[in-house]
Amino acid sequence: MKLTTLMLGLCSASLLAVAAHAESITIATVNNGDMIRMQKLTDDFTSKNPDIELNWVTLEENVLRERVTTDIATKGGQYDVMTIGTYEVPIWAKQNWLLPLDNLGDNYDAADIIPAIAGGLSVDGKLYAAPFYGESSFVMYRKDLMEKAGLTMPDAPTWEFIGEAARKMTDRDNDINGICLRGKAGWGENMAFLTAMSNSFGARWFDEEWKPQFDQPEWKETLDTYVKLMNDAGPSGASSNGFNENLALFQQGKCGMWIDATVAASFVSNPQDSTVADKVGYALAPDTGLGKRGNWLWAWSLAIPAGTQKADAAQKFVAWATSKDYLELVAEKEGWANVPPGTRTSLYENPKYQEAAPFAKMTLDSINAADPTKPTVKPVPYVGVQFVAIPEFQGLGTTVGQLFSAALAGQMSVDDALKQAQDAATATMTEGGYIQ
Amino acid sequence: MARAVSNQHKTIVTVAAWIVAFLIFFPILYTIITSFKSETEAIAGFNMIPSGTTESYEEVQSQYNYFKPFMNSVILSLGSTLLALLIAVPAAWSMAFSPTRRTKDILMWMLSTKMMPAVAVLFPMYLIFRDLGLLDSRLGLTVMLTMINLPIVVWMLYTYFREIPGEILEAARMDGASLWNEIIHVLTPMAVPGIASTMLLNIILAWNEAFWTIRLTAIEAAPLTAFISSFSSPQGLFWAKLSAASTLAIAPILIMGWFSQKQLVRGLTFGAVK
Numbered sequence: 280m281k282l283t284t285l286m287l288g289l290c291s292a293s294l295l296a297v298a299a300h301a302e303s304i305t306i307a308t309v310n311n312g313d314m315i316r317m318q319k320l321t322d323d324f325t326s327k328n329p330d331i332e333l334n335w336v337t338l339e340e341n342v343l344r345e346r347v348t349t350d351i352a353t354k355g356g357q358y359d360v361m362t363i364g365t366y367e368v369p370i371w372a373k374q375n376w377l378l379p380l381d382n383l384g385d386n387y388d389a390a391d392i393i394p395a396i397a398g399g400l401s402v403d404g405k406l407y408a409a410p411f412y413g414e415s416s417f418v419m420y421r422k423d424l425m426e427k428a429g430l431t432m433p434d435a436p437t438w439e440f441i442g443e444a445a446r447k448m449t450d451r452d453n454d455i456n457g458i459c460l461r462g463k464a465g466w467g468e469n470m471a472f473l474t475a476m477s478n479s480f481g482a483r484w485f486d487e488e489w490k491p492q493f494d495q496p497e498w499k500e501t502l503d504t505y506v507k508l509m510n511d512a513g514p515s516g517a518s519s520n521g522f523n524e525n526l527a528l529f530q531q532g533k534c535g536m537w538i539d540a541t542v543a544a545s546f547v548s549n550p551q552d553s554t555v556a557d558k559v560g561y562a563l564a565p566d567t568g569l570g571k572r573g574n575w576l577w578a579w580s581l582a583i584p585a586g587t588q589k590a591d592a593a594q595k596f597v598a599w600a601t602s603k604d605y606l607e608l609v610a611e612k613e614g615w616a617n618v619p620p621g622t623r624t625s626l627y628e629n630p631k632y633q634e635a636a637p638f639a640k641m642t643l644d645s646i647n648a649a650d651p652t653k654p655t656v657k658p659v660p661y662v663g664v665q666f667v668a669i670p671e672f673q674g675l676g677t678t679v680g681q682l683f684s685a686a687l688a689g690q691m692s693v694d695d696a697l698k699q700a701q702d703a704a705t706a707t708m709t710e711g712g713y714i715q
Numbered sequence: 716m717a718r719a720v721s722n723q724h725k726t727i728v729t730v731a732a733w734i735v736a737f738l739i740f741f742p743i744l745y746t747i748i749t750s751f752k753s754e755t756e757a758i759a760g761f762n763m764i765p766s767g768t769t770e771s772y773e774e775v776q777s778q779y780n781y782f783k784p785f786m787n788s789v790i791l792s793l794g795s796t797l798l799a800l801l802i803a804v805p806a807a808w809s810m811a812f813s814p815t816r817r818t819k820d821i822l823m824w825m826l827s828t829k830m831m832p833a834v835a836v837l838f839p840m841y842l843i844f845r846d847l848g849l850l851d852s853r854l855g856l857t858v859m860l861t862m863i864n865l866p867i868v869v870w871m872l873y874t875y876f877r878e879i880p881g882e883i884l885e886a887a888r889m890d891g892a893s894l895w896n897e898i899i900h901v902l903t904p905m906a907v908p909g910i911a912s913t914m915l916l917n918i919i920l921a922w923n924e925a926f927w928t929i930r931l932t933a934i935e936a937a938p939l940t941a942f943i944s945s946f947s948s949p950q951g952l953f954w955a956k957l958s959a960a961s962t963l964a965i966a967p968i969l970i971m972g973w974f975s976q977k978q979l980v981r982g983l984t985f986g987a988v989k
Contacts, residue, residue, distance in 0.1 A: 305933055310948040315778060334934045337779075337945035342929060349837065349930070355845050357933045467949075522950055527758040530952075542950060552755055552952070 302592045303332040304359040307347055309340050309579065313412050313542075313619040314362065316609060317600055323608055324599045331592045340467075347584075351376045354586040359593040363408060363582050365399040365651065366467075369668045371582070372407040378583045378590055379405040383598040391603065391623045393643070396578050399651045399662075408580035409601035412542065413621025415645035416475060416574045418562040419529065419547055420536040421555060424448045424455065428535075434641075438479065438504060438565045438573075441536065445512035448535030457512030459534035460505070463521035464684035466676025471575055471665040472538070473683060474676075477501040479566045479573035481656040484667050484704070489660060489713035491704035493679075493697045502693045506686055518688035530554060538564060538573070541645055544638035545616060561641040563648060569656045575665035576649035578621065621646055675707045743965065749958035757954040771959035779942060781963055788938040788967075790853055791928070792921035795860035796914055802861070803868040804910070808898055810869075811876035812884060822873065825866040833926045844931055851933040859931065860921045867920070868913055875909025876902070908981055915972075915979050922968045939964035 308314045314337070321333050336358070338346060347361045351371065363371070371377050383389065389397070389406060396413045400406055418436065425432055428447035433440065445457030461472040474484070482497035492498060509517050512535075514528055522539060526546055529537045530553040537543070550556040564574035581597045583590060599605060606626055609618045615635035618626065620642055626632050627643045636642075654664040661667045666676065679700045686696035708714045749757050750772070751765035775781070810818045840859075841850075849855025879902065887901045903910065925940040932941055946953060946960040972979065 307933075310945055310951075310953070312948075312951045318778070336933045336937075336941075338929070338941075339944050339947035340949040342944055346930060349841055353838065353841055353845060355841065355850060357850055523948075523952055526952060530758065531760070540950065546951070 301330050301332045302589055303334055304589050304592050304596060305334045305336060305357065306360040306362075306581075306596070307336045307338065307343060307358045308362040309343050310337050311412075311579065313617075314579075316613060316617065316619075317411070317605075320605075320608060320612060324596065327599070328592075328595055331595065333596065351584050351586070356584075356586050356588070358584060359587045359589045360596055361582050361584060362411070362579055364580065365576065365578050366663065366666045366668060366672070368400050368408045368580065368582065369402055369662055370670055372402040372405075376585055377407045378585055378587070378594075379407055380409055380583070380594065380597065381405070382591075382594050383409065384595075386604075387598055387602060388625075391625050393622060393624055393646055395576060395646050395649055395651070396622060399576055399578060400580055408578075408582035409597050410578040410580045410622040411601055412619035413576075413578035413646060414541045415564075415576055415621070415642065415649050416472070416538060416540055417544075417564050417641055417645045418536055418538050419544060420444075420560050420562065421448070421532075421534070421558050422560045423558045424535045425560070432560060432562050435563045435572075436565045438567055441538075441565045442504070442508055445508060445536060449512040454533055455535060456514040456528070456533060457535045458508060459514055459520065459525040459528050459537045460509060460517070461521055461525065461539065462509065462513075462517040462684055462687050463519055463524070464677065464680040465521075466666065466673050466680060468521045468680060469684055469687075470676045470680040471577075473501065473505065473680075475564070475575040475665045476505065476573040478571045478655050478664065479564070479569065480504070481567070481569045481571075483655040483657055483659050485659060485661065485708070485713075487658055487660050489708055491701050491708060493701040493704060498697055499693065502683060502686065502697060505683075506693055509687055518684045540577070541638070541642040542620065544642065545620075545636070548638065549616075561638045563641065563645055571654070571656050572645075572648050574645050574649055576646060576651055577665070669711075669713075671707050671711050675704060678703045678707075743969070746958045746965075747962050749955055750962045752955050752958075754952055754955045757958070758952050771955040772963070774956055775946065775959045775963065779945060779960075781942070784937055784939045784942040785963075785967070787853065787932075787936055788922055788940075788964075791856055791860055791936075791938055792918045794853070794857040795864065795921045796917040798857060798861040799865050799868045799917055800910065800914065803865060803872050803913075804898065804903070806869050807872035807876050808902060810873050811879075812881055822870065825869055829866050837930065840927075841931070850931060851936050853936045856928060856931055856936050856938075859927050860924055863924065863927070864917050864920050868917055871913045871916070872906070872909065875906050875913075878909075879905050908978065911975075912979050912981065915975050919968055919972065 318335055325331065325333065343362065347358060347363065349355065350357045351361070368377070392410060393413065396410045397406065400408045400410060418432070418441070420432055425444065425448065428444060430444050430447065432444070441458070447457070449455065449457035461469045463469055477498060480497050480501040482495065482501050483492050486492055514520065514533065522543070525534065525537055525539060526543060528534050529547055532555045544561060547553050547559050548556050564572045566572045581600060583593045583597065587593055601622065603623060603625060606618050606623065610631070615632045618632060620626070620636070627639055633639050649664045651662050651664050661669060666672055682691070682696040682700050685691045686693050705714070748763060748765050751767050751769065753766060753768050753770065756762065756766060810822065844850045844855055847855070883905070884897055884901060887897050892901065923940070928938050928940045929944055932938070943957070943960050943964050946957045
């Protein structure tokens with residue numbers, strides 16, 4: 280009896296000791312489907328690491344971006360792991376705000392990360408954030424409407440074909456718009472789409488001397504094509520539409536085509552949410568034959584701020600959440616179709632995933648078609664496909680986005696929007712010391 | 716003599732008032748309706764009749780423990796209101812009954828602090844909070860909310876106190892009442908409707924404050940504003956869940972407002988017509 284009591288006491292004491300020494304790490308993240316799923320699966324992590332406790336701060340994307348930027352710039356130390364994108368990683372890594380991820384464990388297999396994604400998250404060959412899910416953009420289209428229009432979507436269409444198909448598929452009487460594209464102003468909204476589109480028209484934000492290029496014919500052609508296409512075949516009120524608005528339209532069968540993030544494929548092909556789930560086809564983002572396609576590259580990634588006091592625990596968590604084992608865990612619990620896409624080459628070689636996700640190959644091809652280090656036809660001094668990885672871009676990109684959104688809404692002409700964009704960009708770059 | 720108002724005129728005014736009230740309340744009503752829809756129903760266009768599913772509420776509760784941010788909201792809004800009243804009652808008393816040449820200027824200066832956009836002082840405030848160890852603390856946020864709403868509380872109380880005849884306070888002084896007794900036993904009971912409505916308004920303002928409460932908290936002090944914010948998604952349609960989270964967040968203050976509306980209206984219109 281005494282021995283049993285003693286053993287029970289020792290067990291309780293050791294459990295209390297573990298609890299007392301449990302290190303708590305705080306993770307800031309966005310409210311995306313894959314992130315929510317990760318929160319639900321953290322028992323797997325805590326059972327393997329009983330000495331680490333996880334706290335989640337989930338925020339809307341813009342608020343998250345503002346919060347983590349404030350925290351990291353002031354060394355507030357509120358977070359031990361941050362969810363950030365490919366825009367922040369190169370800028371923050373150069374400021375020494377992030378810890379290099381060089382201790383992710385022997386089984387991590389960093390070489391398996393898709394090279395285009397790893398390239399966007401590395402500075403000087405060092406990985407500063409581990410991709411949780413990656414995406415490019417591509418064309419999602421209604422196979423039935425395309426057939427009705429008497430056309431066949433090629434795997435790699437041109438903008439000319441997209442324009443023709445969109446106009447033919449438009450059926451205003453039945454509330455069907457030939458094409459749905461982003462119009463809502465913002466550097467991560469319409470400018471993500473338009474910057475990627477402009478790459479395929481041979482345009483660029485800046486020349487090698489950081490001189491803004493909105494006064495060049497390539498931008499005029501990009502914006503003209505976009506505005507005319509949306510006026511002819513886009514939904515009404517398109518200047519307010521972002522990802523979610525277009526997703527709702529497409530799922531309700533009101534779009535013939537939608538060019539947007541590859542992660543949308545899992546939404547539009549899900550019969551529980553989408554009325555057109557069995558009618559969706561996929562194609563690469565369009566080009567104009569100049570060698571660059573209008574697709575972007577993005578990865579929501581987990582990074583560790585340099586100011587954290589819990590780097591080891593944070594690194595353990597990052598390794599777990601972005602590992603091959605995590606993909607297997609999601610597949611086991613939620614099915615292969617729900618595995619976070621776009622991060623690991625091995626996933627796209629997995630026959631089970633290929634079967635569950637008919638868009639898998641096109642997603643990988645789209646990701647591979649984007650090169651953040653050489654995003655444009657002409658040479659540029661910056662990194663980033665749908666953004667320019669400089670701190671000034673968030674403000675400038677949103678200002679230009681507002682002008683282009685106004686042009687789409689018919690509040691100003693394309694020429695005026697481009698002229699004002701050129702002036703705004705010149706002022707910003709002069710103020711920032713990039714140009715004299 | 717009161718002007719005669721025809722029944723027809725009364726009916727028109729009543730109907731117009733109901734229409735305006737309905738239009739103002741409609742977004743809240745539609746949020747509540749959407750919270751009882753599935754995600755597919757929520758995006759399917761305008762529909763006032765939900766299927767009645769409670770799956771969004773279940774999902775919201777499974778994803779985030781409602782009780783903790785709810786308690787934080789209660790503590791922050793009540794705490795900041797009581798603290799604001801402690802400071803504002805003497806301040807308003809002083810300005811109402813012992814005004815100086817600068818009283819109006821001080822009142823205007825206090826109000827002018829509300830004209831500055833909050834984001835302008837985000838970084839300095841963040842650094843102060845960091846250095847004082849107040850990030851993600853209820854104490855820090857209570858002080859912050861007190862300071863934010865103090866100008867409005869002082870202004871409202873000042874207006875109410877001005878309605879109270881100074882002679883009554885003088886009489887109390889003649890009877891030997893100390894300053895403390897004068898404020899507690901004479902002034903405060905007479906200003907109860909005003910203080911109550913100020914208190915209610917301040918609780919509502921503190922409950923709904925969404926700039927600082929989201930930016931200065933993380934886990935421990937995060938109130939319901941942070942709770943709602945966590946359900947907004949840039950990629951994915953979670954409108955029903957967001958509506959359920961919003962309904963849960965506004966329900967307590969909505970119920971409180973409903974029960975105390977008489978007091979609130981009486982206080983807000985106190986002294987409006989002289």
